[in-house]
Amino acid sequence: MARPRGSVRPRERPSGDAPRSKKPGKDKEEAARRSSKDKKSKASRKVKTLKTETCENEMEDFARAPGHVSVKAETEDGDFVAEKKGRKRVRENEPACSTSTLKKRKKVKEGEEDVGDDGKRAEKMQKKIIKKPKEEKAEQPVSSKRKKTKEEIEAAKLLKMKMKEEEEKQRWRWWEEEKYEDGVKWKFLEHKGPYFPPEYQPLPDNIKFYYNGEAVKLSQAAEEAALFFAQMLDHDYTTKDVFRNNFFRDWRKEMSLDERMLITDLNNCDFGELFRMHREKVEARRNTSKEDKQVIKEANQKIMEEYGYCMLDHHRERIGNFKIEPPGLFRGRGDHPKQGMLKKRLQPEDIIINCSKESQIPEPPAGHKWKEVRHDNTVTWLASWTENVQGSCKYVMLNANSKLKGEKDWEKYEVARRLKVCVQQIRAQYKQDLKSKQMSIRQRAVALYFIDKLALRAGNEKEEGETADTVGCCSLRVEHIVLHPELDGEHNVVEFDFLGKDCIRYYNKVPVTKKVFKNLKLFMNNKEGGDDLFDCLNTSMLNKYLTSLMPGLTAKVFRTYNASITLQEQLKDLSNMSDNQPEKLLSYNRANRAVAVLCNHQRAPPKTFEQSMANLQAKIDSRKEQLALAKSELKQAKKEVKTSSDGKQQAVVEKKKKAVQRCEEQLLRMEIQATDREENKQIALGTSKLNYLDPRISVAWCKNMEVPLEKIYNKTQRDKFAWAIDMTDLDFFF
DNA sequence: AAGTGAACTTAGGACGCGACCT
DNA sequence: AGGTCGCGTCCTAAGTTCACTT
Structure with missing residues (x-):
């Protein structure tokens, strides 16, 4: 068990600290620092050889797994109970607040010794209640204000009811219709194309940018980028080296040759006037009069009316994101290596339009052309483009209340319900597999155990240096867990500490079965902190296996199901x-x-x-x-x-x-x-x-x-x- | 069977507005 | 009337999955 323990995880939190809080930032940063430590060993982790070793001799015999374990039984031995453990977890990690507030809150919870015990609490609460109010509204004190508008309220209520009814009548009850043949998402699609943000407005003459104390009139492109930076000056991103360097590199690309010759150091740049102008604008926006706000609102409404909807198979459907993302500086989450990079302004020439051949094809803005117009009814997007920071595709799609999204959502839950009927068998199988002679199968079993019990995400491999260093189940590294044969009176405890999606910290101490524990020990043998815990497994293998057990089954279905x-x-x-x-x-x-x-x-x-x-x-x-x-x-x-x-x-x-x-x-x-x-x-x-x-x-x-x-x-x-x-x-x- | 890209779901934070309180 | 607060909405980043290619 050669693990560079001290060097990799210099932790030990004071008990009052808030391990699960992400805001204090320190935790996040600490964890990020920790995980970026062995960059070198991480390089080796990218080249994953998926050989199937046998582990026959490395492991002693495990006790026989129970043949068929019911969910109920699991619940009894605490294995699949999320609630109790989870809640406790959060409470334990609650940050210390001032004792006075604590005391005050204790008062609120008077008579409840055990906050976690919902049953008891409910009982007590019930005793406290004299009588249940029948109608909430009726028992409100009748104020003079209320009296005045009573009739008006009544009228408004009636109107609301009518509107509701009207809306209900208009609603497309797609769930009562027959589904299309496989792959076809629509038969007719018509829309106006995406809505572009307003053009850049050059700075007024009295607002100047200074370099080395001298006013410099920037070219339009460089000026726009400068303003992006200036607008963020009150944010601590702009103090981070990665952010500054990325910005400066991209900014220089926007500059003219002369500008590039002159402006060589971000530290010599003075954005003060731009920043003040921005602040004033924000202030002015806040102070906009009610009338003006109404005008703006109506203008937005009009844009919404025009661009915010499409016709899909004779029904008017709302579009989720019809506005093209405005340019700016990329703000990744957590310690993102690309933070500060310039997110370019999109032109119609960047946009692919998708709609029916026989529909009214959207007009590109005057003087422009679309990149392409296609008619693919096997996809759900109306427009797409490639984003320049990460090079990934982005899409204009329908709102969540649309048929396309709703149907998919419904299907998702139906798949999860199908898992319900075979989950016990799958659990029994992966318990068996914990003893497999094949390393890859054992790892798969342990990973599945985590995904099922802890609702971890699948954990795809990520390209290093392209995104923040976050992991999911399959991409867990040795440094993300600590094994405790005994901890706080419990046996075989695994302590997890890693950054998951969106750099949200996952911190949890979980007792696991003896077999899982022993397997983890085995997986960690002869590895360093930066090495993959599951070196013989990846998400595609895992999902392939799951799909073979049940059509449509993938790792994320477990999250939905659980x-x-x-x-x-x-x-x-x-x-x-x-x-x-x-x-x-x-x-x-x-x-x-x-x-x-x-x-x-x-x-x-x-x-x-x-x-x-x-x-x-x-x-x-x-x-x-x-x-x-x-x-x-x-x-x-x-x-x-x-x-x-x-x-x-x-x-x-x-x-x-x-x-x-x-x-x-x-x-x-x-x-x-x-x-x-x-x-x-x-x-x-x-x-x-x-x-x-x-x-x-x-x-x-x-x-x-x-x-x-x-x-x-x-x-x-x-x-x-x-x-x-x-x-x-x-x-x-x- | 690894790599890559497309398509789609899942995610938390910022922000504005209206309800509610003083 | 003015201030506070929480909710809903918007925004877009960051995941998962699958199909295709090599």
Whole structure:
């Protein structure tokens, strides 16, 4: 086990630190630094020889795998439970916040010793509730403002309903139609082509760029690039060497010969006036009057009307990204080797148009031509171009609420449901394969175990130096895991620490089976930190194998499957029909959160998080005082009823009772909100909701729980999932 | 069977706006 | 009336997968 441990991973985090937070940047950078350390050994890793070694003699016999393992059994020994571990993980890693806020928050959670125990909490909450409000709106205090516009509100409501109905009538119910033959995506496609950003406006004469203290009038191309840089001056990208060097190199390419001769050092450049002009423009935009804003809005609307839609098989469909990406400086994520490079302005000559032959072919802007017009109905894009920084293709495609996207989405979940019926067999198989004599099969088994249990991404190989150094399952390197035979009372713990997609850190400590642990030891034998953990495996081999087990099965299907099944199970466990609506929604969010944790969907904690938490706490405190007051008033009123036999007094008691009740409900709702927000600090729910959770699970849950769907899905999401909303009954089961 | 490119999904951050509060 | 805050939308980068080529 020769691992240059100390040299490769100089970690050991103070316990209060936030290992999973990505914002502090330090973690990210540290991890990036760490992983870029053995660049040399990484060079060797690119040349991957996929020989099939035998490992017969290297490994002692493993205990027999259980022949057939049910999901339930797995759950019992904690193997496939995402929720508990995941949540705990996040909590453990919560950054230290000031003790006072901590104390305050403790108060919110009064009476809940174990925050992780949802069942108990739900029970307690339930006890606290006096009565469930029937109609949320009805119990709102009637303010004078409300009274005034009551009729108007009614009218607006009615109008809304009508619009909704109208929209519903217009909706293309494509899911009720027959599918096209294989490969054909449309029969007719017509659109206006993409919308180009406005031309560059040269600087006014009073705004100057200075080199070595002297004003220099730049050529238009060089000036535009200079402005891109100046606009980012308040960002710390512009202080990074990689960014500056990339920018300067590309900028010089835009310069005239004379300019290139003169401007040889970025440090001698003074963008001050350009920067100030930019700041003023931003300021002016912020101060635009309401009327002007309205004008701009209407202009945008018009552009949207004209370019934002297409006709696809007789139906008007929204386009997702009809605007051509404006030029600027490339901002990759994380430690991107290409950050700062110039993203060029696209011309119609760069754009390929795709549409029906017999359609009205879009006109290129005056004086221009398209690169090409083609009529390929086996693809879904309307326009495409090659982007100059990475050299990859980009596309104009339809909005998520379109038939083309919806159908694909639906299909994705159907594939995941098919996995459900054979997942147990697949699991049993990869458990067997952990003992295979062939190294490649063993590695495949361990990789699959990770992908299934931890919802890791496949992990394609990436070209070094082209992108930030991030990995997925198959591209994990030895330096990304640490094996602990024993850790915190658990055996065979694997500690993961690597940067995944978008340079989001994945940090997790997971107990694994003995066989997996031993295999990992074997894989790491005689390797250095920068070497591939799975040197006999890649994603295409893995996916090839998976497809042979079930048509359509690839690594990412496991993510979809495990996400959706987790949601379904969590919803079943957490929610009760007897809960009131806020509680039900909290349960839903928690189920959603379990999935987000499983899939490692993180977000930067909102900048104003601490403040807004404190504000909410203050509101809760004042509400508590109000409640106490209301209670004592009620008591007083009750007393008076007894002494005086006045009928009026009874009414007063009733009134006070109602006040107390209302106070309690409001307090409860706020407390739930606080809990929800706190738990959500670093977790992004949107990604899983939009991409991994079969919407039919949520629709069925809403129907069963009698929760309005609007509480779960906003308008955009309801549009995207229209197919699911329409077809799902109460008894849907993923 | 490795390499490459096309096509499509998944991802987090920036930003603006409107709801809500003071 | 003015300020705050959270949500929704936009933006585009960064993945996965598959087909094709050599």
